[in-house]
Amino acid sequence: MSIEEQYRTRAKELLSSGEVKLVIGYTKGSTADRRRPAFVSSPEEVDRLVLDGACIANLSGYLVTEGLLSDEKRVAVYLRPEGIRAINILAAEFQLDARQVEILGFNTTGNEPSALAGSKVDDFADLIASLKDSTPDTAGEELYLKLEAMTPQERFDFWQAEFSKCIKCYACRQACPMCYCRRCIVDNNQPQWVNTSSHTLGNFEWNIVRAFHLSGRCVECGNCDRACPVNIPLRLINRKMAGEVLEAFDHFSGSSQTQEPVMASFKKDDTETFIL
Amino acid sequence: MTKILYTDKLDQCLERWRSAGLSVLGPVRKDNVTAYRPVGSAADFELTQIIPDRSIKELFFPQTEPMMHYSIKKDAIDTEECLPPVGARIIFGARPCDASGLAIDDPLFGWDYKDEYWFNRRNETVIVSIACTKADAFCMCTSLKLSPDSTKGSDVLLRALESGKGWQVEELTDRGREAFKSIAELLVEGSDSVAPTAVVAEKFDADKCAEWLKNPENFESRFWKEISVRCIGCGSCTYLCPTCHCFDIQDEGDTFTGIRRKNWDSCSFALFTMHTSGHNPRSTQSARWRQRIMHKFNYFPGKFSANSCSGCGRCTRQCPVDMGITETLQEISKLSQ
Amino acid sequence: MTETIHSAPQNIYKPAIMKIVARHDEAPGVRTMRLEFQDPAEHEQFKETFRTGMFGLYGIYGEGESTFCVASPETRKDYIECTFRQSGRVTSALASADVGDLVTFRGPYGNRFPLEEFYGKNLLFIAGGIALPPTRSVIWSCLDQREKFGKVTIVYGARTVADLVYKHELEEWQKRDDVELVLAVDPGGESPDWKHRVGFVPTVLEEAAPSPENCIAVLCGPPIMIKFTLISLKKLGFEESNVYTTLENRMKCGLGKCGRCNVGSVYVCKEGPVFTAAEVALMPAADL
Numbered sequence: 001m002s003i004e005e006q007y008r009t010r011a012k013e014l015l016s017s018g019e020v021k022l023v024i025g026y027t028k029g030s031t032a033d034r035r036r037p038a039f040v041s042s043p044e045e046v047d048r049l050v051l052d053g054a055c056i057a058n059l060s061g062y063l064v065t066e067g068l069l070s071d072e073k074r075v076a077v078y079l080r081p082e083g084i085r086a087i088n089i090l091a092a093e094f095q096l097d098a099r100q101v102e103i104l105g106f107n108t109t110g111n112e113p114s115a116l117a118g119s120k121v122d123d124f125a126d127l128i129a130s131l132k133d134s135t136p137d138t139a140g141e142e143l144y145l146k147l148e149a150m151t152p153q154e155r156f157d158f159w160q161a162e163f164s165k166c167i168k169c170y171a172c173r174q175a176c177p178m179c180y181c182r183r184c185i186v187d188n189n190q191p192q193w194v195n196t197s198s199h200t201l202g203n204f205e206w207n208i209v210r211a212f213h214l215s216g217r218c219v220e221c222g223n224c225d226r227a228c229p230v231n232i233p234l235r236l237i238n239r240k241m242a243g244e245v246l247e248a249f250d251h252f253s254g255s256s257q258t259q260e261p262v263m264a265s266f267k268k269d270d271t272e273t274f275i276l
Numbered sequence: 277m278t279k280i281l282y283t284d285k286l287d288q289c290l291e292r293w294r295s296a297g298l299s300v301l302g303p304v305r306k307d308n309v310t311a312y313r314p315v316g317s318a319a320d321f322e323l324t325q326i327i328p329d330r331s332i333k334e335l336f337f338p339q340t341e342p343m344m345h346y347s348i349k350k351d352a353i354d355t356e357e358c359l360p361p362v363g364a365r366i367i368f369g370a371r372p373c374d375a376s377g378l379a380i381d382d383p384l385f386g387w388d389y390k391d392e393y394w395f396n397r398r399n400e401t402v403i404v405s406i407a408c409t410k411a412d413a414f415c416m417c418t419s420l421k422l423s424p425d426s427t428k429g430s431d432v433l434l435r436a437l438e439s440g441k442g443w444q445v446e447e448l449t450d451r452g453r454e455a456f457k458s459i460a461e462l463l464v465e466g467s468d469s470v471a472p473t474a475v476v477a478e479k480f481d482a483d484k485c486a487e488w489l490k491n492p493e494n495f496e497s498r499f500w501k502e503i504s505v506r507c508i509g510c511g512s513c514t515y516l517c518p519t520c521h522c523f524d525i526q527d528e529g530d531t532f533t534g535i536r537r538k539n540w541d542s543c544s545f546a547l548f549t550m551h552t553s554g555h556n557p558r559s560t561q562s563a564r565w566r567q568r569i570m571h572k573f574n575y576f577p578g579k580f581s582a583n584s585c586s587g588c589g590r591c592t593r594q595c596p597v598d599m600g601i602t603e604t605l606q607e608i609s610k611l612s613q
Numbered sequence: 614m615t616e617t618i619h620s621a622p623q624n625i626y627k628p629a630i631m632k633i634v635a636r637h638d639e640a641p642g643v644r645t646m647r648l649e650f651q652d653p654a655e656h657e658q659f660k661e662t663f664r665t666g667m668f669g670l671y672g673i674y675g676e677g678e679s680t681f682c683v684a685s686p687e688t689r690k691d692y693i694e695c696t697f698r699q700s701g702r703v704t705s706a707l708a709s710a711d712v713g714d715l716v717t718f719r720g721p722y723g724n725r726f727p728l729e730e731f732y733g734k735n736l737l738f739i740a741g742g743i744a745l746p747p748t749r750s751v752i753w754s755c756l757d758q759r760e761k762f763g764k765v766t767i768v769y770g771a772r773t774v775a776d777l778v779y780k781h782e783l784e785e786w787q788k789r790d791d792v793e794l795v796l797a798v799d800p801g802g803e804s805p806d807w808k809h810r811v812g813f814v815p816t817v818l819e820e821a822a823p824s825p826e827n828c829i830a831v832l833c834g835p836p837i838m839i840k841f842t843l844i845s846l847k848k849l850g851f852e853e854s855n856v857y858t859t860l861e862n863r864m865k866c867g868l869g870k871c872g873r874c875n876v877g878s879v880y881v882c883k884e885g886p887v888f889t890a891a892e893v894a895l896m897p898a899a900d901l
Contacts, residue, residue, distance in 0.1 A: 036598035171510035197340035522872035
């Protein structure tokens with residue numbers, strides 16, 4: 001049985017038994033190679049769910065949609081390893097109760113998805129630990145290495161050129177499961193911390209602020225990169241920060257539900273005595 | 277016999293236009309994005325892409341527009357207005373859907389109060405469109421009663437020659453004729469055959485949809501939640517759309533000096549209609565999606581006699597979750613049967 | 614990008630500069646300002662265009678702009694008065710501004726109360742809390758030309774005595790014998806020496822039982838009050854087309870261009886803020 005069939009059957013079981021009220025997965029999109037998020041709430045509809053190599057979006061962000069989990073019922077969701085890490089982070093940051101999440105995990109090697117064993121987030125602890133030292137996302141590898149080889153000035157010029165494209169649509173924020181703030185820092189006007197205009201300074205402000213707010217939290221799913229309408233290679237900034245955090249604090253985001261957020265916790269033996 | 281402009285004459289055209297005082301812009305690809313930008317030489321043009329990633333509206337309604345500098349003194353406030361740079365321009369290589377998008381927005385920017393930022397630029401710009409010979413699955417101009425060779429909003433329409441060596445020229449307006457006077461010697465009379473215009477199948481009937489949308493009983497239909505459940509409210513569709521025009525007014529600066537700016541905003545954003553009291557008339561993504569569709573296909577045509585959509589398809593092409601106008605209107609078409 | 618800066622005949626986004634010549638605290642957090650134009654040409658423009666019911670965008674450079682009605686009537690155009698509650702960034706900045714400070718005003722925008730259609734009729738004004746300001750502009754438009762109108766009744770209620778706005782004017786209206794003023798506070802909001810009614814506005818209205826005969830009602834208040842007051846007005850026999858109200862919505866441009874303030878197909882800044890209750894009934898309630 002293909003994984004697509006396997007998970008359809010599983011989804012049907014979960015919905016029919018009432019164990020979950022909703023299955024969030026993928027379905028065919030407007031063209032042959034597109035897939036779009038699907039929300040299936042009745043067993044009769046599970047045939048809409050597909051699973052193939054074109055299913056790459058990280059769907060975990062939908063779990064923190066306002067009110068979705070407030071009835072204490074469970075939701076099943078198709079997730080790749082990055083998505084599973086995202087559940088850990090959202091649970092650690094008190095945005096959801098991981099017991100309400102049933103995971104239909106899969107990994108895609110080459111162009112074929114394969115099933116991951118487990119259904120609760122804690123089942124995947126070993127898998128996540130094994131990812132710590134590998135590069136999760138090879139899509140931007142070539143450019144990443146190019147950037148690493150640049151001097152700081154060259155790198156700054158590169159990003160200045162990229163950020164001048166930014167149109168402040170905040171699609172990156174909306175697509176990111178970790179950007180769940182009801183009122184984002186750019187939405188505050190007392191004071192207006194970050195300008196909303198898309199001149200280069202305003203664009204730097206936004207993108208750098210976001211990169212910092214995601215440090216130690218980003219799971220490198222690439223949602224932001226794919227959402228960006230002007231093709232800014234956002235994943236590379238977040239990847240850089242993830243690397244820095246790993247090196248400085250040995251922190252791999254999303255390792256467990258109880259992992260403390262690295263930028264929001266303090267220990268007595270921290271080398272710095274203050275936030276600066 | 278018709279006027280033909282051969283591609284090898286294009287650089288000379290740019291020279292002539294510049295001597296006539298027109299700066300030249302067109303689709304240019306830079307840093308992985310094709311947008312309408314200033315052009316150096318003919319080699320800079322990117323005319324093979326189905327449609328530039330960013331729309332032409334940016335050249336008339338920029339993402340951020342400084343409106344006035346202010347300087348607060350003890351007993352006075354000094355202000356200096358910033359009006360758009362004066363200067364005639366010619367945009368070569370526009371897509372007909374982009375050009376018609378501009379014509380669609382003209383009555384809005386002129387509704388009782390004339391927005392000079394828009395019209396100063398409109399009045400100084402010649403638009404030379406190239407009819408489309410290719411379309412992709414997302415194009416939907418014909419569903420809006422437009423077409424890949426629509427002349428709406430254009431000053432000159434070019435049609436690609438079958439040989440690929442140039443274009444047939446059709447001057448449409450006085451402004452277009454005036455601009456092409458300066459390159460008259462570079463045009464030749466010819467009977468070269470023209471490449472067939474792209475075929476774009478009609479995907480929905482906007483007028484039938486308008487009837488469904490106008491019916492007050494459908495305003496609170498469950499349809500809106502069902503169709504928009506995957507929408508993440510990212511705003512990309514509104515920002516890339518050639519007819520979307522929502523904006524915000526922001527003051528940037530310090531306590532005493534700064535600039536008041538007009539910046540793009542989007543009805544898809546959660547806080548777009550948030551009142552200071554905390555009341556938000558459109559507090560759910562489905563209400564915001566409904567507003568988008570209603571505005572484009574019901575309210576706007578009710579006031580300005582044209583749908584606020586030119587069928588360019590950027591909304592769906594770019595959407596990270598594969599939403600877009602086409603699917604919604606197709607579903608509405610089914611409901612209105 | 615270098616910006617070319619030069620003056621223009623009429624930049625629709627450019628505000629007039631106003632000086633605060635008086636300010637008054639109406640209630641906790643509620644302030645009235647009286648503003649005077651600094652530029653005679655701008656003042657002339659205002660005098661030519663302003664009619665009762667229109668609104669403006671009041672602001673401070675560096676903070677932004679906020680929308681309130683013009684609380685002064687078309688019979689008094691030497692100044693502009695506005696009343697607002699301090700609640701966000703702009704209103705807080707306006708609240709800290711002092712007499713002599715300069716603020717900005719863009720307007721007047723919107724539609725008007727069709728006063729000539731009220732000539733010879735009885736007028737019933739109903740307002741709640743901080744919604745008295747738009748009603749007040751109509752009240753003064755009428756009292757300044759008293760002979761043109763029939764009986765004038767004002768029903769005004771607030772949550773507590775402290776929340777009543779325009780307290781001095783309420784006293785003035787009380788004293789006039791050509792105005793019937795019915796004042797109320799919500800149950801529990803009365804002070805020990807409160808001499809007037811206690812009850813919610815719709816209840817107080819029904820007790821006063823004004824006749825709908827040849828009568829126009831002007832009703833302003835928070836949505837919940839409007840809803841119940843309309844029910845009471847219908848009970849008393851009023852037609853929705855004879856009840857006028859004002860709507861407000863989040864605004865930025867005030868000119869019909871920024872796409873923000875529409876309720877269904879109606880743009881509050883262009884086709885409002887004055888509407889009859891009949892017109893409001895046609896708007897989608899879910900968009901309010």
